[in-house]
Amino acid sequence: MNKIEHLEYLSKLEFSGEEKEKFEKEFENILKFVDEIASLELPDGLDKDTPITLDELRADEPQPSIPQEDALANAPKQKDGCYLTPLVVE
Amino acid sequence: MNFSELTVLQIKDLIATKKATCEEVVKHFIKVCEDKKDLNAVVEIFYDAIDRAKEIDQKIAKGEKLGALAGVPVAIKDNILYKGKKMGCASKFLQGFVAPYTSTIVEKLLKEDAIIIGRTNMDEFAMGSSCENTCYGACHNALNPDYVAGGSSGGSASAVAGGLVPCAIGTDTGGSIRQPASLCGIVGVKPTYGTVSRFGIVAFASSLDQASPFTKDLESSLYVLKIMAGKDAHDGTTIDNQFQKNLKSKYTLGICKQLMQAYKNASNDKHFDETIEKLKTKFEIIEVDVPHITNSLASYYILAPAEATSNLARFDGVKYTRRAENTKDLESVYVKSRSEGFGKEVKRRIMLGNFVLSSGYFDAYYNKAKKVQRLIRQELKEAFKNCDAIIMPTTFGTAFKLGEKLNDPLAMYLEDLFTVPANIAGIPALSVPYATAENGLPLGMQFFADEKEEEKMYDIAKTFEQTIKGGAL
Numbered sequence: 001m002n003k004i005e006h007l008e009y010l011s012k013l014e015f016s017g018e019e020k021e022k023f024e025k026e027f028e029n030i031l032k033f034v035d036e037i038a039s040l041e042l043p044d045g046l047d048k049d050t051p052i053t054l055d056e057l058r059a060d061e062p063q064p065s066i067p068q069e070d071a072l073a074n075a076p077k078q079k080d081g082c083y084l085t086p087l088v089v090e
Numbered sequence: 091m092n093f094s095e096l097t098v099l100q101i102k103d104l105i106a107t108k109k110a111t112c113e114e115v116v117k118h119f120i121k122v123c124e125d126k127k128d129l130n131a132v133v134e135i136f137y138d139a140i141d142r143a144k145e146i147d148q149k150i151a152k153g154e155k156l157g158a159l160a161g162v163p164v165a166i167k168d169n170i171l172y173k174g175k176k177m178g179c180a181s182k183f184l185q186g187f188v189a190p191y192t193s194t195i196v197e198k199l200l201k202e203d204a205i206i207i208g209r210t211n212m213d214e215f216a217m218g219s220s221c222e223n224t225c226y227g228a229c230h231n232a233l234n235p236d237y238v239a240g241g242s243s244g245g246s247a248s249a250v251a252g253g254l255v256p257c258a259i260g261t262d263t264g265g266s267i268r269q270p271a272s273l274c275g276i277v278g279v280k281p282t283y284g285t286v287s288r289f290g291i292v293a294f295a296s297s298l299d300q301a302s303p304f305t306k307d308l309e310s311s312l313y314v315l316k317i318m319a320g321k322d323a324h325d326g327t328t329i330d331n332q333f334q335k336n337l338k339s340k341y342t343l344g345i346c347k348q349l350m351q352a353y354k355n356a357s358n359d360k361h362f363d364e365t366i367e368k369l370k371t372k373f374e375i376i377e378v379d380v381p382h383i384t385n386s387l388a389s390y391y392i393l394a395p396a397e398a399t400s401n402l403a404r405f406d407g408v409k410y411t412r413r414a415e416n417t418k419d420l421e422s423v424y425v426k427s428r429s430e431g432f433g434k435e436v437k438r439r440i441m442l443g444n445f446v447l448s449s450g451y452f453d454a455y456y457n458k459a460k461k462v463q464r465l466i467r468q469e470l471k472e473a474f475k476n477c478d479a480i481i482m483p484t485t486f487g488t489a490f491k492l493g494e495k496l497n498d499p500l501a502m503y504l505e506d507l508f509t510v511p512a513n514i515a516g517i518p519a520l521s522v523p524y525a526t527a528e529n530g531l532p533l534g535m536q537f538f539a540d541e542k543e544e545e546k547m548y549d550i551a552k553t554f555e556q557t558i559k560g561g562a563l
Contacts, residue, residue, distance in 0.1 A: 003445075010444040011399065012406070012424040013437055023438070029500050030442060036388040038454040042461055049464035058323055070190040076413035083408050086419050 093118045094253025098162055098310035101256050105161035108150065112161030116143040116205055119163045123208060123254045129230045131239065131248035132165055132208045132255075136175060139163065139207040146203055157203030158317060164199055165258040167246050168209045169216060170301070171290040172196045175206075179292050180224035181214045183431030187411045193290020194322045195259065195301055202317050210258055211245030214433045215402065216266055216294045218242050219505040222496055223435045230492070231274060233531060237489040240270030243304070247274040250304045257314055261301045263294045264390050265484075265509025268521035271304055272484035272534025275523040277311045278304050280509075282541045283516035284329035286315075287322035295397035296327075298390075298513040308522065308555065312548045335545045341553065343369065344378035344477030352384055352507060357486050361525040361533055365558060366481075372557045373550075378473040378480060382465050386511040389466070391503060392446045392459040393514075399443025405431065438499060467515045474540040479550045482508050484521040484534035508536060518544045522551050524558055 004024050008014055015023055065071075068081055077084035093101060093115055104110040116139050123132045146161050166172060169179045171189035178184040196206060211229040213221055221229035221244025229244040231237040232252025239248035243260025247270035250258050260267040262280040271278025279302050286301050293299060303314040321328045345366065353362070366375060407413040407427025414426035432440070446455035473480065485505060495501045512519035518541070521534040535554065539547035 004441075007441045007444050007448070010448060011437075011440045012403075012421075012428050013432070013440065014425050014429050015437075023441075026438065026499055027441065030391070030438070030503075031445070033500055033503070034388050034392050034442075034446070034455065036385065037392060037459050037462055040385060040458065040462065042458070042465065046461045047464055048457060048460035049467060057326065066191050073190060074187050074410050076407065076411060085408055086417065086423060088420055 093256075094122055096256060097307045098159070098256045098305055098314060102159060102162050105150070106156060112143040112146045112150070112205070113140065115161055116140055116163055116207060119207055119255055122252075123249075126232070126252050126254055129232055129235065129248055129252055129254075130211055130227050131229050131232065131245045131252060133168060133180075133211050133226045133245065134176060135208045136206060139205045142205050146205070149203070157201060159199060159202040159204035159314070162204050162257060163207040163255050164204045165208045165210050165246060165249050165255040166196065166206055167243050167258070167260050168212050169261060169292040170196060170209075170259060172206055175209070177209065177292075178225070179215050180212045180226055181431065181433065181436070182225045183405055183412050183427075184410060185225065185412070189290075191290060194287035194324060195318045196290065198318055198320070207255060210243070210249055213242035213244070214436050215292065215398070216242040216261055216263055217398070217435050217439055219265070219269055219502050220490075220495065221245060221270070222492065223433055225433070228492055231489050231531075233275060234489070236491055237531065238273065238492055240273035240489060242266040244270045246304050247271055247276060247278065250274070250276050250306060256305070257310065258304045259301055259318075260304055261291060261294070261299055262513070263298045263394060264513050265506045267302060267304065268484050268509045268519060268534070268536060269505060271521045272523070272532070272536070273489035275532030275534075276304055276306055277308055277520070277522055278302075279311055279315060279520045280512055280518065281315060281319065281544055282329070282331055282518045283513075284327050285319045285331040285544075287320070287325040287328050289322055289324035293401040295394040296401065297397060298394060308548055308551055311520075312544070315544070331542050331544070333545050334542060336543065337546060337549050338478065340372075340374065341478040341546075341550050342374040342376060342476070343550070344376055344473055344480045346380050346383060346473070346480050346482060347377050348380055348383050349482050349508060353483060353486065359483075359487065359527070359533070361527065362483050365524060365535070369554065369557055372553055376477055378477055380466070380469045380473050382462060382469060383511050384507070385462050386466055386514045387503065387507050389459040389462045389514055390506065390510045391442070392455050393463065395439040395443035396447050396456050397443070399440045399447065402436070402440055407431075435499070463514050466511060470511070470515045470517060470538070471540070478539070479547055480538040482536050482538075484508055484536040488527045488529055488531035488533060512538055517541050518547055520547050520551055522555065524554075
């Protein structure tokens with residue numbers, strides 16, 4: 001499996017032959033651009049950024065949520081309050 | 091009276107002082123939306139806005155207490171939920187989706203008696219800088235329809251610039267409010283990260299996304315932003331931004347050495363330098379050093395796709411709206427629905443996100459970009475010890491022609507060079523129109539301030555406007 005095919009697999013996407021060729025070219029250019037980061041020399045001991053601090057969490061108590069039928073209303077297929085999918089387990 | 095020429099605050103005052111009814115104001119803007127349909131800025135008009143306008147008029151007639159935005163029409167970007175209304179993220183994938191609940195920001199606007207009159211065009215899932223990656227067809231710049239409105243919130247920007255609404259809400263992950271505001275000649279802001287709740291807004295890159303208003307003027311911009319702000323139990327990343335007033339009689343503006351170098355390498359424009367000269371009468375101007383700031387863009391195109399790939403995993407053909415036909419098993423439901431439903435740019439970013447997160451590349455790209463993010467944040471913090479705001483152009487130039495950059499994704503990404511650092515650092519940034527270029531289109535000036543310093547940022551922008559006003563720019 002080449003790189004693009006592996007990414008298609010991870011992304012749950014598929015490209016047609018012609019589309020794939022064009023995409024591959026564009027993608028290589030974009031990778032060259034973000035390579036700037038991979039090749040950057042950074043000072044030692046630098047931590048990763050953590051912009052989000054979840055310091056105030058609410059009490060872990062059940063609270064009212066949207067009704068099941070509302071939550072399912074946008075599903076392409078549903079049955080008995082569940083999302084309907086092709087058979088997963090034989 | 092042409093309501094389209096008025097600001098949010100002027101319209102609010104007209105209604106409150108009974109010089110205009112809410113119904114006539116709303117009907118006026120709906121008519122302009124209809125007349126300027128070809129701009130493709132407003133993709134759906136909510137006609138029940140007229141009923142809501144009548145309700146507010148009754149409130150006024152009865153002398154009831156009015157909300158802070160009573161009767162003001164507001165349009166929302168197509169990625170913001172308003173219960174019972176369609177929302178599609180300008181994606182084929184989500185056409186037919188109806189919001190099952192209302193976003194916190196829309197709740198806040200409604201509580202202040204604003205009237206939501208429609209939803210606006212955008213780049214699909216907010217990915218783009220021209221509002222051309224959209225299933226509704228490209229949005230046109232209200233100032234010249236041959237040109238792009240910018241993106242991703244191009245519909246909201248063009249709608250305000252064209253007088254279709256006095257205020258429209260957008261979202262900004264890497265510049266998606268400030269860049270279109272600049273290209274359309276209006277005011278656009280991105281607040282400190284966490285100031286505005288993201289609950290009920292379709293996530294693109296959750297650690298960078300913020301929503302805020304487009305308006306014609308600074309005063310209305312801050313006014314609406316304050317209404318939208320606040321801690322929200324539904325969004326754990328919201329902060330208590332008190333909009334502290336650290337105002338001064340004289341401010342120091344920093345010009346970032348590295349960004350100016352990038353600007354001068356790519357632009358011959360003289361307006362910026364001429365404006366800085368004028369500003370020297372009112373501001374102290376210094377040079378500031380932010381060594382890694384130009385690495386923001388490459389960091390952004392690692393971090394944002396990484397988050398997007400995860401956020402967009404939910405669009406799988408099972409839960410939302412679209413499922414491909416002729417599928418044989420669950421895997422093919424996922425793959426076919428996503429391949430048919432997503433547009434090119436969204437696919438590109440999902441693939442890029444999976445690349446930077448995949449085994450063997452995670453440390454070199456994602457983790458490294460997170461470290462660069464920390465470094466840029468520290469360097470900006472340091473810069474703000476010496477200046478009150480950093481001033482720069484919002485974009486390299488004016489709006490470009492429709493189609494001009496559509497086939498060159500990298501050229502489109504470079505549009506974000508000056509806007510992205512504010513998202514990477516979580517700091518507030520504001521774009522204000524300041525000059526007209528030779529092609530007759532506006533240029534925007536951008537201000538960065540330290541976190542939670544929005545009041546100071548607006549005060550600086552106000553002094554800036556007063557200083558350049560009347561000049562031959």
